[in-house]
Amino acid sequence: MTKPTGPSRRTFLKTTAAATLAAPTIVSPSIFAKGDTPAPSDRVVVGSIGVGDLGRRHHLNNKLLVNPRIQVAAVCDVDRNHRDLAANDVLTKSGKMPGVYKDFRDLCDRKDIDAVFVVTPDHWHALVSIYAMETGKDVYCEKPLTLNIEEGKKMVEVARRYGAVFQTGSQQRSEGPFRQAVELIRNGKIGKVQRVDTYIGNIDAGKWQAPITPPPELDWNFWLGPAPYADYFPNRCHYQFRWFSDYSGGKMTDWGAHHNDITQWALEKDQSGPVKVRCEQAQFAPDGPHDVALEFDIAYTYADGVELHCHSQGKNGIKFTGTDGWVFVSRSQKEFDAHDKALLTWQAGDNDVNLPRTETKHPHHDNFLDCIASRQRPICDVEIGHRSATVCHLGNIAIRLGRELQWDPAKEEFVGDDQANQLVGKPMRAPWHL
Amino acid sequence: MATVTELAGDLCSGDQVKTYQAQQALARLSGEIGASGKEAEKAEAAKALAAVLAGVKPAKDNRGEATVDSIKSVNSANELCRALSLLAGEAEVAVLAECLKNIDLRETARWCLARMTCQGAADALVEAYKTATGTEYRVGLINALGRKQGSNVLETLKLAAADKEPEVALAAVEALANTPDAALDAVISSVESGSSSRRAARVARARVRLGSTLLRAGDDAGAKKVFTAVAGADVDEAPKKAAAAAVGG
Known part of the structure; x- marks a missing residue:
């Protein structure tokens, strides 16, 4: 970042934040919400790592390049077309040519970059995020945060060691309906929560393609990185990687990282997790190629007896059932429902539990920027993202092993099951390692 | 079936x-x-x-x-x-x-x-x-050993830390940093980074990681010694700051 010449807004934020460190993280509204254009010295200089569909469309174009608090200084992708198109977006919209990189380490080694957005396939999240934090960067990393539990533990360790501000891209925490539902629950409006049902969707079996030579613009070996070597075919790579267990955890982690994350938030388990998990049913593609479960029902139990049931079928959303009522929440405000109906219009008062909120057009990103200035932990800090991803990984491990498993959320290991503990982590293909 | x-x-x-x-x-x-x-x-x-x-x-x-x-x-x-x-x-x-x-x-x-x-x-x-021959494969072996325990493993990693191939030596010190032994700081910091600032930064980060490993193992004195040394060294800014913060904290 360029050095400010006088007291800047970011300096002010850092100072005031230090004085109020114990205060709750309620940033309402964001200090930049009035459309002010910050001085260049106040802008967060970012690098965007992984600029395929999600990285380029959702983050770069819809969030970063439209945010006056951000200057995009670099883009990075192992696909030359992705990075060149992204660079063109930056040049067109900001008038400045960004640095263009294939190797994330070259981008992270730049001293003028404050923060990175990690929007790579999941099997790269941990390696890129850890390197970024170790080079002094703050990190916004897409969900699901990790490919396995061991990666998340390392990410939390490194974030704390380097004092990195880390936002997990589980943006539902910054969206109104979910906050409203969680505030209802945290304020006891449905009594004691007994059961949560998350409905996260299913996938199809996919289609085999004959292995072919990777296109010249794609460095396939780099794309695979820590994953075991595999022959290239297009359906294995961009976007579709989600349905191959070497790169992701299927729908369980893709949408579980959203709805199970909100469950953890509502149950106040952000530093913990369930203690028991079992797969009630799972269906796989009979002939492939997708090797993650297509359909599943997973049952979790928390130490206080609350049950979480994660389903692939059913209307997308979350239903919380308590002793005195229930709440259903999804991304559609129209689908927000509750019993009794009076809960639909209930608002938390000053004496109620109020959850953090950032009331801007892009609240999850702005919360990250606010926290970069204040050095507070964002609304979906690295440990929160890790613990929510863990819930999903536990589900996948239970599917894989087909037996009930006991989980110790404090030690983050399975109780009395060596084989399950082997699945907490996964070796990486040389030369990569955590 | x-x-x-x-x-x-x-x-x-x-x-x-x-x-x-x-x-x-x-x-x-x-x-x-x-x-x-x-x-x-x-x-x-x-x-x-x-x-x-x-x-x-x-x-x-x-x-x-x-x-x-x-x-x-x-x-x-x-x-x-x-x-x-x-x-x-x-x-x-x-x-x-x-x-x-x-x-x-x-x-x-x-x-x-x-x-x-x-x-x-x-x-x-x-x-x-x-x-073993081949840098990448040898690095892979070291990475695998980083997940193992035993005196023969530790001795191999120490030996590898002095390897003439920089990538092998760096992989070894990154593995050693997970072992709670303050004496390993001398092994880690002795790795030659030549003119490569990236390699020098990796060594510094490994030392900070060692400090954290020692803290987790309850060796506060050993950790403080490592952190203090890194905080006072001419190393990359990020590990230096992390070490200084650890000492201050």
Whole structure:
């Protein structure tokens, strides 16, 4: 970042934040919400790592390049077309040519970059995020945060060691309906929560393609990185990687990282997790190629007896059932429902539990920027993202092993099951390692 | 119901669907027999898989003529090793150790041994490192040893920290940083980084990681010594700040 010449807004934020460190993280509204254009010295200089569909469309174009608090200084992708198109977006919209990189380490080694957005396939999240934090960067990393539990533990360790501000891209925490539902629950409006049902969707079996030579613009070996070597075919790579267990955890982690994350938030388990998990049913593609479960029902139990049931079928959303009522929440405000109906219009008062909120057009990103200035932990800090991803990984491990498993959320290991503990982590293909 | 040997044969068939179906069947079987109390069935399945792995023909020395066979061998070994990784024990180490000597199979055998938890797996990796060639593979062996414990592992990592190949030495110090021994700071900080600022930064980060390892192990004095040294050294800004913050905190 360029050095400010006088007291800047970011300096002010850092100072005031230090004085109020114990205060709750309620940033309402964001200090930049009035459309002010910050001085260049106040802008967060970012690098965007992984600029395929999600990285380029959702983050770069819809969030970063439209945010006056951000200057995009670099883009990075192992696909030359992705990075060149992204660079063109930056040049067109900001008038400045960004640095263009294939190797994330070259981008992270730049001293003028404050923060990175990690929007790579999941099997790269941990390696890129850890390197970024170790080079002094703050990190916004897409969900699901990790490919396995061991990666998340390392990410939390490194974030704390380097004092990195880390936002997990589980943006539902910054969206109104979910906050409203969680505030209802945290304020006891449905009594004691007994059961949560998350409905996260299913996938199809996919289609085999004959292995072919990777296109010249794609460095396939780099794309695979820590994953075991595999022959290239297009359906294995961009976007579709989600349905191959070497790169992701299927729908369980893709949408579980959203709805199970909100469950953890509502149950106040952000530093913990369930203690028991079992797969009630799972269906796989009979002939492939997708090797993650297509359909599943997973049952979790928390130490206080609350049950979480994660389903692939059913209307997308979350239903919380308590002793005195229930709440259903999804991304559609129209689908927000509750019993009794009076809960639909209930608002938390000053004496109620109020959850953090950032009331801007892009609240999850702005919360990250606010926290970069204040050095507070964002609304979906690295440990929160890790613990929510863990819930999903536990589900996948239970599917894989087909037996009930006991989980110790404090030690983050399975109780009395060596084989399950082997699945907490996964070796990486040389030369990569955590 | 297909036997493990038949499934292993399907894994090596080169047919996408057959291979996939065998993967799924073996994964299910692995879960069924991986629970406590089914050790005999698990050992039997591992033995059958290892026997098929032992029969995977290595490529001929003439690489040009052997390309197709070589690729098939690699893919077969990949599949077998992955299935084996959650079942294998001491009895399968010898077959995997033999695979470490084959240039086509060594990476996937290394991966399998890295995941295994028996002492023999660590010993095989230590032994392989002594004569291994190729920077990437040697780094892979060191990374695998970073997941293991034992005095022979520690000695190998210390030896590797002085390796003339910088990537091997750096991998070794990053592995050593997970061992709670303050004396290792001298080993880590002695790694030559030459004119490479990235290498120098990796050494500094490994030292900070060692400090954190010591803290977690309860060696506050050792941790403080390491952090203080890094905070006062002419090193990359990020680890320097992290070390200073740790000392201050």
